[in-house]
Amino acid sequence: MGSGYALLAIGFTLIFGVLRRLNLSYGPSIMVGVFFGTFLFIQFQAGWYTVLVGTVLGAAIAGAYVERLCFWAIKKGAAVASMVSSFAVWMQLEEGVTIAFPDRTYEFPALGDFELIELAGLSVRQEHVIMLGIAAILVFALHQLLYRTRFGLAVRAVSEDPNAALFMGVNTGRVIFLAFILASAIGGIAGYFIMATEEVITPKFGLQATFKGLIAMMLGGMGSVPGAIAGGLLLGVVEKQAEWYAGAVWRDIAAFMLLFAFLIVRPGGLLAQHTAARDLAALRRV
Amino acid sequence: MLEIADIVTSYGKIEALKGVSLSVAPGEITCLLGPNGAGKTTTMMTVAGLLKPRRGSITFEDRNITGRDPGHIVRSGIALVPENRLVFPDMSVHDNLRTGAYSRSDNEIEDDIDRMFERFPRLDERQLQHAGTLSGGEQQMLAVARALMARPKLLLMDEPSLGLAPMIVEEIFRIIRDLNAEGTSIFLVEQNVHQALKVAHHFYLLEQGRVTFGGSPGDLEEDEVIQRAYLGSAETT
Numbered sequence: 001m002g003s004g005y006a007l008l009a010i011g012f013t014l015i016f017g018v019l020r021r022l023n024l025s026y027g028p029s030i031m032v033g034v035f036f037g038t039f040l041f042i043q044f045q046a047g048w049y050t051v052l053v054g055t056v057l058g059a060a061i062a063g064a065y066v067e068r069l070c071f072w073a074i075k076k077g078a079a080v081a082s083m084v085s086s087f088a089v090w091m092q093l094e095e096g097v098t099i100a101f102p103d104r105t106y107e108f109p110a111l112g113d114f115e116l117i118e119l120a121g122l123s124v125r126q127e128h129v130i131m132l133g134i135a136a137i138l139v140f141a142l143h144q145l146l147y148r149t150r151f152g153l154a155v156r157a158v159s160e161d162p163n164a165a166l167f168m169g170v171n172t173g174r175v176i177f178l179a180f181i182l183a184s185a186i187g188g189i190a191g192y193f194i195m196a197t198e199e200v201i202t203p204k205f206g207l208q209a210t211f212k213g214l215i216a217m218m219l220g221g222m223g224s225v226p227g228a229i230a231g232g233l234l235l236g237v238v239e240k241q242a243e244w245y246a247g248a249v250w251r252d253i254a255a256f257m258l259l260f261a262f263l264i265v266r267p268g269g270l271l272a273q274h275t276a277a278r279d280l281a282a283l284r285r286v
Numbered sequence: 287m288l289e290i291a292d293i294v295t296s297y298g299k300i301e302a303l304k305g306v307s308l309s310v311a312p313g314e315i316t317c318l319l320g321p322n323g324a325g326k327t328t329t330m331m332t333v334a335g336l337l338k339p340r341r342g343s344i345t346f347e348d349r350n351i352t353g354r355d356p357g358h359i360v361r362s363g364i365a366l367v368p369e370n371r372l373v374f375p376d377m378s379v380h381d382n383l384r385t386g387a388y389s390r391s392d393n394e395i396e397d398d399i400d401r402m403f404e405r406f407p408r409l410d411e412r413q414l415q416h417a418g419t420l421s422g423g424e425q426q427m428l429a430v431a432r433a434l435m436a437r438p439k440l441l442l443m444d445e446p447s448l449g450l451a452p453m454i455v456e457e458i459f460r461i462i463r464d465l466n467a468e469g470t471s472i473f474l475v476e477q478n479v480h481q482a483l484k485v486a487h488h489f490y491l492l493e494q495g496r497v498t499f500g501g502s503p504g505d506l507e508e509d510e511v512i513q514r515a516y517l518g519s520a521e522t523t
Contacts, residue, residue: 169360
């Protein structure tokens with residue numbers, strides 16, 4: 001579960017990193033992708049990989065739409081306008097999906113029938129192990145992309161100083177657009193695996209994905225990829241424990257309590273970096 | 287080499303440049319001096335393509351580059367050392383240099399990075415350190431090296447001595463002279479009039495968005511240049 005949150009938080013981190021703005025429509029974009037995946041499943045009895053590709057594709061397209069409308073069209077310095085309009089687009093995406101899928105609750109194909117397996121004395125669901133493995137592979141691939149390629153160099157340059165990146169001849173608008181799509185695609189993968197374990201999907205998933213991704217990112221430390229991973233895993237563990245010991249209603253309460261505890265005790269997050277001050281300044285602008 | 291003809295650049299309704307014309311000759315160091323707010327940085331930004339002029343034209347090596355995007359301008363051979371250096375603080379020195387070569391697609395980039403480390407040994411010692419941990423002088427050297435990574439024919443330098451200790455300022459100006467001796471043309475914006483006049487072949491005075499003087503360092507008394515560069519001339523104030 002935590003690895004799904006970690007992926008959500010990484011997507012958030014990428015967007016926040018390049019833009020220093022919050023995209024509240026991140027979760028709803030993923031929700032659109034997941035519904036597209038479900039549509040393929042219901043309509044065409046598509047196999048798991050088709051559903052996965054459909055989910056990722058749907059999320060990426062919805063993400064591109066959000067970027068063009070809320071971030072590209074709204075110029076620099078209008079961070080509040082971007083956040084508010086991303087909230088408006090959230091409503092738009094949620095209503096759109098509700099109209100297209102009027103039954104609200106749909107079945108999402110499970111990854112397969114898995115047994116509980118014993119791992120070091122703990123019984124774990126096999127899907128969760130697969131999810132953790134996929135998350136690890138994705139994180140490794142993302143790291144290679146960011147630190148080994150020209151595109152990655154541009155993404156890092158834009159996230160550190162967009163003006164200086166422009167001076168170097170980086171087409172910042174294009175880099176932001178591509179990073180946005182990449183983040184949404186990663187979110188789509190996270191959404192697929194979270195849904196494949198929950199097996200039920202509603203348009204409210206957008207809200208859940210935005211909140212969980214945001215909380216995990218803030219727990220880990222804004223704008224830090226390792227922080228996003230740590231925050232996501234921590235959030236997953238705490239939620240599961242709360243559910244186990246105190247019942248399902250405590251799951252979200254525990255998540256928010258954890259967030260407030262962190263905001264009071266360690267506002268910079270687990271892996272607070274020296275960039276934290278700058279990020280906080282950016283947040284205040286938001 | 288670089289011809290700026292009658293450019294007008296504005297921020298909203300405020301005209302920062304009210305018809306600026308000047309030229310940079312190949313192989314020379316050309317300085318732009320003037321008081322704060324005269325439009326020196328705006329001129330640099332307009333040449334570098336970050337601001338679009340409302341009127342006028344900019345020609346580089348007989349090609350019109352007016353209003354082209356920054357990437358195009360870097361590729362045509364103009365690189366900028368920005369005001370306040372603007373190195374990427376959380377990137378290593380090595381990666382900072384790689385960003386300077388972003389506009390290039392040849393395979394000699396790593397060789398050029400090695401050359402930069404030979405030229406700036408203090409950067410060599412700090413290759414893997416984050417740029418934000420360098421001293422002001424080292425950051426300035428990094429900013430210069432990063433701009434050189436684009437293999438520019440013309441280097442734009444916006445106040446490279448700003449906020450640096452006198453000894454480091456001397457070193458920066460020595461680097462400027464060396465680069466020029468190797469054939470790089472330089473267009474320099476400076477507040478340090480004394481140092482600027484020592485290296486410049488030509489200089490211009492910019493006051494309130496207009497060029498009010500253009501000539502060689504011997505043409506005006508240094509005292510007058512200093513007064514006009516810091517305070518503006520009597521008739522405009």
